[in-house]
Amino acid sequence: MPNITVDLPQDSYKIAIAPDSLSQLGAMMQQLNLGKKVVVISNPEIFGHYGATCIESLETAGFETCSHLIPAGEEYKHLQSIQKVYDTALVNHLERSSTFVALGGGVIGDMTGFSAATWLRGVNFVQVPTSLLAIVDASVGGKTGVNHPQGKNLIGAFYQPKLVAIDPTLLKTLLPREFRAGMAEVIKYGVIWDKDLFTKLEHHPHLDTLENVGDELLETIITRSCQAKADVVGQDEKESGIRAILNYGHTIGHAVESLTNYKQFVHGEAVAIGMVAAGKIAVTMGLWTQEEADRQDALIAKTGLPTDIPSEIAIEDILETIKSDKKVKAGKVRFILPTSIGKVTITDTVTPEIIKQAMKPYGRGLGKS
Amino acid sequence: MPNITVDLPQDSYKIAIAPDSLSQLGAMMQQLNLGKKVVVISNPEIFGHYGATCIESLETAGFETCSHLIPAGEEYKHLQSIQKVYDTALVNHLERSSTFVALGGGVIGDMTGFSAATWLRGVNFVQVPTSLLAIVDASVGGKTGVNHPQGKNLIGAFYQPKLVAIDPTLLKTLLPREFRAGMAEVIKYGVIWDKDLFTKLEHHPHLDTLENVGDELLETIITRSCQAKADVVGQDEKESGIRAILNYGHTIGHAVESLTNYKQFVHGEAVAIGMVAAGKIAVTMGLWTQEEADRQDALIAKTGLPTDIPSEIAIEDILETIKSDKKVKAGKVRFILPTSIGKVTITDTVTPEIIKQAMKPYGRGLGKS
Ligand SMILES: NC(=O)c1ccc[n+]([C@@H]2O[C@H](COP(=O)([O-])OP(=O)(O)OC[C@H]3O[C@@H](n4cnc5c(N)ncnc54)[C@H](O)[C@@H]3O)[C@@H](O)[C@H]2O)c1
Ligand SMILES: NC(=O)c1ccc[n+]([C@@H]2O[C@H](COP(=O)([O-])OP(=O)(O)OC[C@H]3O[C@@H](n4cnc5c(N)ncnc54)[C@H](O)[C@@H]3O)[C@@H](O)[C@H]2O)c1
Ligand SMILES: [Zn+2]
Ligand SMILES: [Zn+2]
Numbered sequence: 182m183p184n185i186t187v188d189l190p191q192d193s194y195k196i197a198i199a200p201d202s203l204s205q206l207g208a209m210m211q212q213l214n215l216g217k218k219v220v221v222i223s224n225p226e227i228f229g230h231y232g233a234t235c236i237e238s239l240e241t242a243g244f245e246t247c248s249h250l251i252p253a254g255e256e257y258k259h260l261q262s263i264q265k266v267y268d269t270a271l272v273n274h275l276e277r278s279s280t281f282v283a284l285g286g287g288v289i290g291d292m293t294g295f296s297a298a299t300w301l302r303g304v305n306f307v308q309v310p311t312s313l314l315a316i317v318d319a320s321v322g323g324k325t326g327v328n329h330p331q332g333k334n335l336i337g338a339f340y341q342p343k344l345v346a347i348d349p350t351l352l353k354t355l356l357p358r359e360f361r362a363g364m365a366e367v368i369k370y371g372v373i374w375d376k377d378l379f380t381k382l383e384h385h386p387h388l389d390t391l392e393n394v395g396d397e398l399l400e401t402i403i404t405r406s407c408q409a410k411a412d413v414v415g416q417d418e419k420e421s422g423i424r425a426i427l428n429y430g431h432t433i434g435h436a437v438e439s440l441t442n443y444k445q446f447v448h449g450e451a452v453a454i455g456m457v458a459a460g461k462i463a464v465t466m467g468l469w470t471q472e473e474a475d476r477q478d479a480l481i482a483k484t485g486l487p488t489d490i491p492s493e494i495a496i497e498d499i500l501e502t503i504k505s506d507k508k509v510k511a512g513k514v515r516f517i518l519p520t521s522i523g524k525v526t527i528t529d530t531v532t533p534e535i536i537k538q539a540m541k542p543y544g545r546g547l548g549k550s
Numbered sequence: 551m552p553n554i555t556v557d558l559p560q561d562s563y564k565i566a567i568a569p570d571s572l573s574q575l576g577a578m579m580q581q582l583n584l585g586k587k588v589v590v591i592s593n594p595e596i597f598g599h600y601g602a603t604c605i606e607s608l609e610t611a612g613f614e615t616c617s618h619l620i621p622a623g624e625e626y627k628h629l630q631s632i633q634k635v636y637d638t639a640l641v642n643h644l645e646r647s648s649t650f651v652a653l654g655g656g657v658i659g660d661m662t663g664f665s666a667a668t669w670l671r672g673v674n675f676v677q678v679p680t681s682l683l684a685i686v687d688a689s690v691g692g693k694t695g696v697n698h699p700q701g702k703n704l705i706g707a708f709y710q711p712k713l714v715a716i717d718p719t720l721l722k723t724l725l726p727r728e729f730r731a732g733m734a735e736v737i738k739y740g741v742i743w744d745k746d747l748f749t750k751l752e753h754h755p756h757l758d759t760l761e762n763v764g765d766e767l768l769e770t771i772i773t774r775s776c777q778a779k780a781d782v783v784g785q786d787e788k789e790s791g792i793r794a795i796l797n798y799g800h801t802i803g804h805a806v807e808s809l810t811n812y813k814q815f816v817h818g819e820a821v822a823i824g825m826v827a828a829g830k831i832a833v834t835m836g837l838w839t840q841e842e843a844d845r846q847d848a849l850i851a852k853t854g855l856p857t858d859i860p861s862e863i864a865i866e867d868i869l870e871t872i873k874s875d876k877k878v879k880a881g882k883v884r885f886i887l888p889t890s891i892g893k894v895t896i897t898d899t900v901t902p903e904i905i906k907q908a909m910k911p912y913g914r915g916l917g918k919s
Binding site for chain 2: 190191260264267271274295298299300301302303324325326329331332334335336337338339419420504505
């Protein structure tokens with residue numbers, strides 16, 4: 182598998198993709214001119230699987246290591262967890278030249294990045310993503326942060342890693358549900374950026390498990406997705422323009438996550454629901470064809486991802502929630518909407534009425550409201 | 551008074567210096583293409599003096615304003631205060647294009663900057679420094695942050711303001727003790743960078759109060775100090791090299807602050823003590839002449855600043871404390887030491903023995919240890 186470079190004005194870095202490469206992490210990091218001390222930040226389960234290999238690789242390469250574990254789960258992605266990372270950093274005398282390594286999914290990656298961004302005003306940061314979602318999305322691009330009790334990722338910083346080291350074999354211990362969640366972001370790249378990736382996914386018979394995807398398609402998925410993300414981030418590091426397209430499916434997705442208290446869905450599932458919703462809005466506005474929207478929805482369904490907003494959630498609550506979304510600009514909610522597979526547009530002309538009309542359950546209440 | 555530009559690769563900005571300019575803040579900010587919403591962050595006393603003028607100026611220029619007050623004092627410079635800023639930002643629906651204005655001294659400036667750096671991964675930030683220390687030092691250069699229970703400024707980020715708006719007339723309500731504390735940083739610029747500023751200060755009869763300094767020297771002090779800081783920061787935004795010279799007097803200064811629980815000294819007083827100590831170390835190492843060190847110490851004393859480490863503090867505690875200083879690199883404590891007035895060197899060759907020898911109280915224990 183090839184390497185990918187994320188090209189940025191100040192902090193370009195490499196995405197190294199290779200099976201069984203975790204044991205090479207120390208050697209890869211040796212090339213980067215980092216300080217001697219490393220803290221590996223992970224959660225107990227992931228560290229149980231891969232901690233020893235990771236630490237051994239670092240020690241062999243001459244690094245002094247320590248580790249810090251955060252309980253698994255989005256509900257620990259808050260400022261109090263970061264404070265405990267600071268305490269570990271203090272006790273272990275980590276210095277400005279030291280490195281924080283994230284060994285985990287997006288939750289660990291986002292928190293490790295934010296800790297690295299804010300400890301001593303910035304120490305080195307390396308991503309070792311272990312979930313598919315983190316591999317294809319969260320580990321690349323420098324968005325770091327934690328949740329506020331009232332909203333996801335409201336607290337954070339842009340802070341780029343020095344290296345993203347991807348070992349696809351780590352995915353073998355990932356739960357199928359989490360694998361599918363990552364596939365939601367992969368499908369996202371197909372819809373917003375890479376038509377060819379989209380059709381490759383369409384032509385593959387089953388996408389619901391790692392085994393059914395298979396090594397060859399997995400390689401394509403990872404490299405194409407990382408390349409798409411690197412392309413977009415390289416054009417717009419701080420999301421002042423085109424980078425916003427990566428939020429496709431996320432406006433309503435975040436609202437669904439928030440309204441179900443982050444309990445019912447994992448992130449990728451909510452994004453899947455959000456993409457289906459965004460597709461409907463695009464069709465309602467005449468921006469996208471029903472036929473292509475159906476193809477997107479079929480791909481999402483084939484992956485075993487949810488497509489519908491749970492019926493308990495009132496559309497009014499969705500509308501209220503998206504108003505406090507980070508992507509709000511001058512009070513207007515910004516939507517990313519497909520215009521054809523591989524292409525999207527960014528718009529703030531989506532009114533609450535359009536959303537309501539697009540979301541109206543088919544066959545129910547027709548002609549009545 | 552002239553404007554100064556802080557020249558940076560990505561985020562250059564202006565330091566506007568003019569008496570009675572607080573009422574022009576809104577107009578100045580209008581030039582910057584910022585969003586409509588502004589939160590003014592301050593403390594009750596400062597906001598009592600200048601809040602109305604500030605808010606009125608912003609409203610007149612068409613901004614929608616709200617305010618957030620943090621109790622005065624270094625003891626509130628912690629993560630919990632930042633969490634409350636986040637809550638205010640959330641309740642008032644501040645957006646990525648919104649602006650956080652710091653109206654206050656270094657404590658308010660550092661916390662406002664850190665909040666701005668980390669809310670929604672970065673919103674606009676404007677500094678309106680009200681203490682002399684904040685005017686000549688803290689408001690320029692983009693260092694933001696809060697204290698960890700175990701150490702000053704351990705948590706933070708580099709985050710540049712869009713504008714530093716200095717109105718020297720705000721200093722009239724500053725306590726003389728705080729004025730003198732700011733003078734410590736001014737003397738610092740003289741020693742490390744600007745010999746001419748140093749001699750101007752030497753030739754002025756009294757430096758202990760705003761009145762005794764007078765308008766003309768005050769203008770020189772502010773412009774020269776901001777220029778010095780802008781020069782250094784422009785060469786090294788993230789403190790990978792020369793910027794470290796701005797920490798002259800701060801290594802031992804921070805230790806003294808920390809060992810007295812941030813209660814006995816204000817920051818500038820501790821820096822004054824630290825500069826005297828660093829001068830002694832430089833003389834002990836043969837880097838600086840006793841005569842120039844005496845001139846520095848005389849200037850500090852003339853300003854009414856403390857020069858000695860309190861006798862209750864054991865030198866061993868100082869040594870222990872500086873080991874956990876942020877400026878530690880590969881376990882070695884880095885010192886900034888003068889070589890002549892206007893010039894310093896950065897060194898990590900200062901051993902505990904040298905420090906002990908330099909700090910030995912004159913006339914006591916001589917010939918015994
Ligand atoms: N920074 C970004 O650009 C970005 C982008 C997308 C998502 N995110 C964030 O990422 C988070 C979601 O990431 P995620 O889906 O990876 O969630 P996650 O980190 O919670 O991981 C999901 C679950 O899988 C487990 N897991 C991960 N890797 C494993 C492995 N190899 N073997 C066994 N178990 C493993 C984790 O312990 C966890 O229980 C959200 O907080 C989201 O906000 C960030
Ligand atoms: N970011 C940087 O580069 C940098 C540089 C130096 C210091 N600092 C930080 O700055 C802080 C010290 O700053 P400071 O000395 O301004 O302390 P401060 O902000 O606590 O202000 C000192 C006191 O003066 C009061 N005050 C300020 N302006 C006033 C005015 N115009 N009228 C009446 N009262 C006024 C404040 O309420 C406070 O009680 C420390 O936390 C230090 O770490 C940061
Ligand atoms: Zn996502
Ligand atoms: Zn200082």
